[in-house]
Amino acid sequence: MSAAEQLAPASRELLLNIENVSLSFGGVKAIRDVSFDVRKGEIRAIIGPNGAGKTSMLNVINGFYHPQEGTITYRGESRRDMRPHIAATQGIARTFQNVALFRGMTTLDNIMTGRTLKMKTGLFWHLFRWGPAETEELEHREQVERIIDFLEIQAIRKTPVGRLPYGLQKRVELGRALAMEPELLLLDEPMAGMNLEEKEDMSRFILDVSSQFGTTIALIEHDMGVVMDLSDRVVVLDYGQKIADGTPDEVKSNQDVIDAYLGVAH
Amino acid sequence: MLYREAGQFKTTYRADQAVFPIRQDFIGIIAILAVLFVVVPLTFNDFWLKSIMIPTLIFALAAIGLNLLTGYAGQLSLGTGGFMGVGAYACYKLATIFPDVNILIHIFLSGFFAAGVGFIFGLPSLRIKGFYLAVATLASQFFLEWAFGRIAWLYNYNDSGAIEVPTRTLFGVPITSATAAPVTQYLIVLAIVVLLTWVASNLVRGRFGRAWMAVRDMDIAAELIGIRLLPTKLMAFAISSYYAGVAGALMVFMWLGAAEVESFDINVSFQLLFMVIIGGLGSLLGCFLGAAFIWNLPIFLRAVPEMFGTHVNAATVEHIQFMIVGGLIVFFLIVEPNGLARMWAVAKEKLRRWPFPY
Numbered sequence: 001m002s003a004a005e006q007l008a009p010a011s012r013e014l015l016l017n018i019e020n021v022s023l024s025f026g027g028v029k030a031i032r033d034v035s036f037d038v039r040k041g042e043i044r045a046i047i048g049p050n051g052a053g054k055t056s057m058l059n060v061i062n063g064f065y066h067p068q069e070g071t072i073t074y075r076g077e078s079r080r081d082m083r084p085h086i087a088a089t090q091g092i093a094r095t096f097q098n099v100a101l102f103r104g105m106t107t108l109d110n111i112m113t114g115r116t117l118k119m120k121t122g123l124f125w126h127l128f129r130w131g132p133a134e135t136e137e138l139e140h141r142e143q144v145e146r147i148i149d150f151l152e153i154q155a156i157r158k159t160p161v162g163r164l165p166y167g168l169q170k171r172v173e174l175g176r177a178l179a180m181e182p183e184l185l186l187l188d189e190p191m192a193g194m195n196l197e198e199k200e201d202m203s204r205f206i207l208d209v210s211s212q213f214g215t216t217i218a219l220i221e222h223d224m225g226v227v228m229d230l231s232d233r234v235v236v237l238d239y240g241q242k243i244a245d246g247t248p249d250e251v252k253s254n255q256d257v258i259d260a261y262l263g264v265a266h
Numbered sequence: 267m268l269y270r271e272a273g274q275f276k277t278t279y280r281a282d283q284a285v286f287p288i289r290q291d292f293i294g295i296i297a298i299l300a301v302l303f304v305v306v307p308l309t310f311n312d313f314w315l316k317s318i319m320i321p322t323l324i325f326a327l328a329a330i331g332l333n334l335l336t337g338y339a340g341q342l343s344l345g346t347g348g349f350m351g352v353g354a355y356a357c358y359k360l361a362t363i364f365p366d367v368n369i370l371i372h373i374f375l376s377g378f379f380a381a382g383v384g385f386i387f388g389l390p391s392l393r394i395k396g397f398y399l400a401v402a403t404l405a406s407q408f409f410l411e412w413a414f415g416r417i418a419w420l421y422n423y424n425d426s427g428a429i430e431v432p433t434r435t436l437f438g439v440p441i442t443s444a445t446a447a448p449v450t451q452y453l454i455v456l457a458i459v460v461l462l463t464w465v466a467s468n469l470v471r472g473r474f475g476r477a478w479m480a481v482r483d484m485d486i487a488a489e490l491i492g493i494r495l496l497p498t499k500l501m502a503f504a505i506s507s508y509y510a511g512v513a514g515a516l517m518v519f520m521w522l523g524a525a526e527v528e529s530f531d532i533n534v535s536f537q538l539l540f541m542v543i544i545g546g547l548g549s550l551l552g553c554f555l556g557a558a559f560i561w562n563l564p565i566f567l568r569a570v571p572e573m574f575g576t577h578v579n580a581a582t583v584e585h586i587q588f589m590i591v592g593g594l595i596v597f598f599l600i601v602e603p604n605g606l607a608r609m610w611a612v613a614k615e616k617l618r619r620w621p622f623p624y
Contacts (some may be wrong), residue, residue: 062490086490102483104548105476112473113480115493119473123501129468134280138470178489251395 004162012039013072015216016061017182019105021070023056030056031067032240038184044218045231045248049260052237053096054220059185061085061218062094075183089117093182097171097189097220098118103162107153107172110161111144114179147175148210151205167198178213185209191226199223203230228252234259270618285467287294292304302456307449315448318562320521323452323459324513326557329541330466330550331509335574337547338470340482341391345384346510346538347405347408353511355420358429361519369434369442373515380511381504383410388503391413393494409530415527428526431519442519451520458516460507467550469505473593477546478502500508506602546605555606563591569584 004153016038023031023165031053038044039071061072065081071078071208082092093114102110119140125133146226150187151171156164156240157176157181161172163165170190190200209215228248236251238260242249251257274289276282286292306319332346357376361369387406391399414420421429434442440446441454469475477498480488490497518525537560545556567587571578580584602609 004267064486082487085492094490097486100484100487102480102481102487105479109476109479113476113488113493115489116473116477117478121473123474125474126469126474127465129472132361133472133474137283138279141283145279174492 012041014038015040015075016218017073018057018061020056020073021060021072022069022072023053023060023065029235030152030240031060033070034045034237034240034242035070035233035249036242037251038216038218041210042216043206043230044216045227046218046220046232046237047222047224047227047234048237048243049163051239053240054237055188056240058094058188058218058220060138061184062092062160073207088180091181091183092176092186093180093184094186095170095177097192099115099169099173101161101170101173101176104157104160105139105176106160107164108144108148108157110172110174111147111179112140114126114176115144144179147178150178150222151175162261164237167194167201170198170202171205172230173228174202175211178209178215181213184217185217187217187221189222191223192203199226206230277310282337283471285464285471292417299460300558303453307453311616315452316521318565320448320452320455320555321517322558322561323455324517325538325541325561326552326554327462327511327516328538329545329553329557330463331506331513332538333545333547333550333553334466334470334478334509335502335506336542337476337549338551339478339498339559341388341502342396342400343403343503343506344400344532344535344539345387345410346506347532347534348407349380349384349507349510350517350534351527352507352512353377353514354385354391354530355414355429356380356511357515357519358422358431359420361432361434361576364431368436369519370458373512374399376515377508377511382420384507384510385500388500391503396618404532407535411527411531414530417491421526426526428524429518430524431517431522434519437512443523454484455516455520458512462512463550466509472499472506474501479603480520517609519560527546540595544595544605545559546607548605551610552605552607555610559606560591563594567591 013036018037019035020033021031021035021182022029022033022071024191034053034057037040046057047083048054056065060067061082063084066081068198071080072082073079074082074092079132099158102113117137121136125131129137148157153168153171153173153175156168156172161169164172174187174190187206191202194202206217219231233246233250234244234251235242236254236257238256243256243260244254271290277534278288281287286295306315313455322419327347328350331349334503335341335343353376356379357372359377360367364372383406387403390402394402413618415427421427421557424430429441433440433445435441436454437449439452470478477488477493480491480493481495481498485495488498506536522529540614541556541560542553544559545554564587567590568583573581598606602612
């Protein structure tokens with residue numbers, strides 16, 4: 001947390017700014033006029049009860065959904081909606097709530113696939129796996145091995161991910177996102193369905209990613225203990241609207257948040 | 267126990283990423299190639315070469331093409347027969363327009379025509395997936411069949427409507443049409459198939475292969491990683507059709523000697539799909555196992571009654587043959603839905619641990 005202590009999170013450089021974004025599917029309003037920002041190097045949590053629009057928000061950020069209103073400013077560039085390919089080339093990586101790994105491929109191949117955008121050699125060299133193609137493969141293999149070491153998954157390098165237990169799959173998915181060397185990492189419930197030990201491991205990895213690589217992280221999580229301990233700032237959504245935004249302590253004592261989570265008599 | 271790889275340590279990533287990282291596998295493939303290149307030509311008679319070895323290799327090559335598309339990139343196709351036809355007709359046109367150019371060059375070039383056609387018929391794959399894509403590729407099959415039958419220019423306005431392979435030579439030795447020795451043709455086919463199989467294995471291990479498999483397994487995640495779906499799928503269609511095209515050209519020039527529309531009809535497409543499914547989706551070894559199985563099983567079944575000295579009439583044999591082949595396909599799919607290649611991998615794994623259960 002060294003980087004976080006040097007500067008108060010709210011005064012750091014702006015990386016992503018969401019302004020008045022609204023998203024609806026037919027008559028269903030998933031997100032209503034939500035604004036918040038993500039600053040460089042922080043861990044930003046998005047929380048809220050089920051159906052609050054958290055995952056939709058991530059989908060808007062990486063261009064999978066296109067909001068009807070609002071602007072998204074990423075690295076100083078404003079646009080109405082992101083496109084998945086632009087998001088990927090500009091350094092936004094993400095993991096999914098339900099693991100979205102390439103099940104038939106090995107751990108190694110999954111993480112190597114994360115480096116697709118960094119690989120440039122043409123088809124001709126790849127036909128014969130010769131010259132630049134081989135050099136490039138080996139260079140990237142080395143990078144990928146570093147990620148494998150970092151996440152402590154050396155033993156499952158050559159195992160098809162479909163055969164791995166859930167906790168490890170989540171870890172491989174984080175590895176695949178890290179292989180993109182992202183500037184902004186979106187984690188959709190990285191700890192869902194994990195036991196205490198796996199949660200501790202995952203929390204450690206998230207903190208290490210933040211401090212070692214300086215990656216900005218936006219995460220959705222339901223485990224409040226984890227959220228409050230990990231994140232620098234928290235934004236709370238309920239029924240598609242923002243109801244609170246601030247440090248974990250501020251959010252914890254906010255009456256609207258308590259009402260949203262515990263329910264309130266109308 | 268077959269063999270164990272204990273004690274073989276890799277000290278470089280290059281060694282770890284080799285085609286055959288295990289030494290015994292490497293020795294094994296050298297031995298198999300030695301048998302195919304030396305022993306088979308010396309010992310097999312013309313019948314064995316013409317009706318077993320050459321077609322098995324050619325169908326294996328076409329199956330590799332289909333497997334790259336269906337097994338690796340996940341795009342179901344029923345148009346392989348048509349793409350083989352494009353290769354065959356292109357090679358025929360090239361060979362008659364430029365008679366002085368070596369026929370082997372024409373064979374490799376004709377694949378590009380098939381690749382172009384495959385590219386065009388791959389365009390719908392951006393919008394449609396799975397069975398619906400299969401139906402769209404079916405359209406390509408019917409369109410191409412129509413073109414082969416109706417566009418007289420393609421078969422040089424022959425009265426028969428068929429293409430007849432002219433005699434061409436390599437270093438003064440005839441390699442096409444009836445004057446060529448089956449041994450020569452077999453060796454050429456084998457060399458081309460080995461070369462293209464090696465290229466396919468390079469492709470699937472590299473970034474293009476990974477992009478295909480990513481699209482197959484989870485296209486949404488692939489897109490968010492930065493893989494562009496349309497170029498990736500179109501490349502799979504083009505390369506797959508290239509393989510089918512070369513296989514089609516080999517089929518006419520190195521094996522049949524003549525061909526007409528029916529040589530590339532929908533049955534060929536189905537047969538290739540069966541080969542890929544029985545052999546194993548997403549496995550190059552599976553293409554060879556599947557092609558050998560589907561092509562040779564009927565030949566074997568036909569030979570069985572003669573071995574016992576009984577003579578059953580041809581029609582009966584044919585009916586029994588259909589039933590047995592069908593039954594065996596169902597049997598294999600129930601026992602191992604992932605095909606013969608997986609069966610082999612599982613057997614190897616079990617033998618490696620033998621006599622211990624795990």
